[in-house]
Amino acid sequence: MRDHTWREKDEEGLTFYKATHHGGRWTMASQRKGDDEWTRYDPIPEELLEKLRDVVFNKYQRGRCGWKLVAGVDKLLGRDSVEPK
Incomplete structure (x- = not known):
């Protein structure tokens, strides 16, 4: 199991996101x-x-x-993905 979390701030306040x-x-x-x-x-x-x-993708790059x-994730978006070299 892998968790990926991030937060975003907008005019309404701070929102936390968690994807598993x-x-x-x-x-x-x-x-x-x-x-x-x-x-x-x-x-x-x-x-x-x-x-x-x-x-x-940012985690992959690091x-x-x-x-x-x-x-x-690309598959869920209906995209083909090719790993960068």
Whole structure:
């Protein structure tokens, strides 16, 4: 199981995102700062998949995850992916 987390600040405040890859399946949730409950996404919206792809790709570039995870997100986005050389 791999967790990928990030946060974003906008005019409404801070939002925390958490994506989990387990058993070949992605799950995602978000939470506004100050809220007690997490909002789960099923299915995951395309705009959040794009953000997840950026997070996972950056981890790949730093050697913190394999290309397989990036390719898995690309597959959810309906893209072909080729590992950079």
